[in-house]
Amino acid sequence: MAEFFTIGIIKTALEIGLIYALVAMALFISYSILNIADLSTDGSFTLGTAVSAVFTISGHPILGIFMAMLSGSLSGFCTAFLQTTLGIESILAGIIVNTGLYTINLAVMGFSSNLSIFGTDTVFTLFAGENPFLSEWGTLILLLLILLVVAFALRWFFGTGLGLSIRATGDSPAMVRASSINPAFTITVGLCLSNALTGLSGALIAQYNKASDINLGNGMVTVALASLVIGETLFGKRKLLGRILGVIGGAILYRLVIALALRLRVPTEAFKLVSALIVALAISSTRIKELFHYAKLRRNAMRERGENA
Amino acid sequence: MLDLKNISKTFNPNTIHEKKALENLSLHLDKGDFATIVGSNGAGKSTLFNAISGSFLLDKGSVILEGRDITFLQEHKRSAFIGRLFQDPLMGTAPHMSIEENLSVSYIRASGLSLFSRAGKKERAYFREQLSLLDMGLEDRMNHPVGLLSGGQRQALTLLMATMVTPKILLLDEHTAALDPGTAEKVLSLTKRIVAEREITCLMITHNMHQALELGNRTLMMDSGKIVLDLSGEEREHLTVDMLLRKFSEKAGKALDNDRILLS
Numbered sequence: 001m002a003e004f005f006t007i008g009i010i011k012t013a014l015e016i017g018l019i020y021a022l023v024a025m026a027l028f029i030s031y032s033i034l035n036i037a038d039l040s041t042d043g044s045f046t047l048g049t050a051v052s053a054v055f056t057i058s059g060h061p062i063l064g065i066f067m068a069m070l071s072g073s074l075s076g077f078c079t080a081f082l083q084t085t086l087g088i089e090s091i092l093a094g095i096i097v098n099t100g101l102y103t104i105n106l107a108v109m110g111f112s113s114n115l116s117i118f119g120t121d122t123v124f125t126l127f128a129g130e131n132p133f134l135s136e137w138g139t140l141i142l143l144l145l146i147l148l149v150v151a152f153a154l155r156w157f158f159g160t161g162l163g164l165s166i167r168a169t170g171d172s173p174a175m176v177r178a179s180s181i182n183p184a185f186t187i188t189v190g191l192c193l194s195n196a197l198t199g200l201s202g203a204l205i206a207q208y209n210k211a212s213d214i215n216l217g218n219g220m221v222t223v224a225l226a227s228l229v230i231g232e233t234l235f236g237k238r239k240l241l242g243r244i245l246g247v248i249g250g251a252i253l254y255r256l257v258i259a260l261a262l263r264l265r266v267p268t269e270a271f272k273l274v275s276a277l278i279v280a281l282a283i284s285s286t287r288i289k290e291l292f293h294y295a296k297l298r299r300n301a302m303r304e305r306g307e308n309a
Numbered sequence: 310m311l312d313l314k315n316i317s318k319t320f321n322p323n324t325i326h327e328k329k330a331l332e333n334l335s336l337h338l339d340k341g342d343f344a345t346i347v348g349s350n351g352a353g354k355s356t357l358f359n360a361i362s363g364s365f366l367l368d369k370g371s372v373i374l375e376g377r378d379i380t381f382l383q384e385h386k387r388s389a390f391i392g393r394l395f396q397d398p399l400m401g402t403a404p405h406m407s408i409e410e411n412l413s414v415s416y417i418r419a420s421g422l423s424l425f426s427r428a429g430k431k432e433r434a435y436f437r438e439q440l441s442l443l444d445m446g447l448e449d450r451m452n453h454p455v456g457l458l459s460g461g462q463r464q465a466l467t468l469l470m471a472t473m474v475t476p477k478i479l480l481l482d483e484h485t486a487a488l489d490p491g492t493a494e495k496v497l498s499l500t501k502r503i504v505a506e507r508e509i510t511c512l513m514i515t516h517n518m519h520q521a522l523e524l525g526n527r528t529l530m531m532d533s534g535k536i537v538l539d540l541s542g543e544e545r546e547h548l549t550v551d552m553l554l555r556k557f558s559e560k561a562g563k564a565l566d567n568d569r570i571l572l573s
Contacts, residue, residue: 159427160424160425160426160427161413161414161417161418161422161423161424161425161426161427162424162425164406164410164413164414164417165414165418167403167405167406167410168403168406168411168414171403171404171405171406172399172400172401172402172403172404174395174397174399174400174401175400175401175402175403176385177364177384177385177388178362178388178393178395178400178401178471179385179388179414179415179418179419179470180385180386180387180388180389180418180419181385181388181414181418182383182385182386183385
């Protein structure tokens, strides 16, 4: 086992898992809390990588992170505007924004489909400095810090009046109409926040990989949804902080499964299919358990009847 | 207090489904009035409530509450001072949020606190005290999700949320109709107590003729988008259900037809 899963592999899985956990948290806000399937996630993620890469190349990696979050929330604002003001179905609104973002992302990268970050500092190299321990473990520590800050900030936010209103918007539209909550406002704030996290994730992955690519975000919704569902299924529906930490756990677990697949020499081309299968399995797991349970009940009942006859 | 001036609303105008839901309806309520509303199916009772709370814009007429013209005020802005309860007990609360969180939402909203304020110790004590008045043991279950409560408990909670900060007017749309008789009685007596204690102006739709005469100080009967009968004072006091029905058919030119009507 030790040889099968080396420390290096686990460390990488943890690092990437933590970065992608941010997208899973973004979907936790849009999908679990607001009950909106935000399909602009892919584009929004790529936007984060592009903005972050451009700023990092010009020597401002930290500013790049914040600008990526800002542009992410702008993209979320567009999706929300299409839904709330123009009355476009939420799934369609996401698809429309996602399509538009492709061009925008290309434009951000100077109409090239990829950008490499060479010879400039990233937040990770800045954090590590000259310290040998940090150059080995700094990335993981920095990511852990970021994730913990985000998790606790989210827990705080969803306990405030605004946060509670956002949760109520997704939970009971009828209640929201009868209370003085403006759903257009809460949906907008929720999607801005959610896409800021997606942008943050993209920003970190660009500086982590020292590259941005126009196709980096493809399938991100599925991957993040997989993490989210794994987290919510395994770690259960607990209190808010537990759920948020569960989502992070789900994202890391998903990465470990992928690392396992890599060790089993599953070709990289097959990864999207593997992701899709994992999502389908994770989402349907409760139902599958139920079906097995029913089958067992029926079998037992049949047997009893057979004995009585 | 509340003034509805010649309000009209037609749904699907100029189509085969055209429905004149409210026709040139006027109504004046004084502060502290508690009026019950009865009427046939499709008479426009719920539409009247939706007009007051702003679910749609009126074709004609105006809505004035405490001297303020709210005809074009958005629904969520009106909700800050209009309390509403629906027949479906599931509609007024968020099932996956705890009792405390549900109360916090309406408390923080209605009391005009900042968006980032949270319910602290003082508020929790207040929630607990309010919940204990319901006498349903909910004060010991503040962290339970509301989805686990029974319909009657949820309706009582909704009532509490709607009146947490005293509304200018309370609209009750058959809010006990979906509950079992015992629970309905309990929620109703709660309603009576809260409305009386805080002197809330209140409109209540009911299909229970007895309630319509018993509760409050006014009885309104609606038919085809109009108020055909408005009874109060001495005239109302001596009225029996039979007399009420007779009066209705005289005014409306037909018998009251409501498939859920309760005469006792």
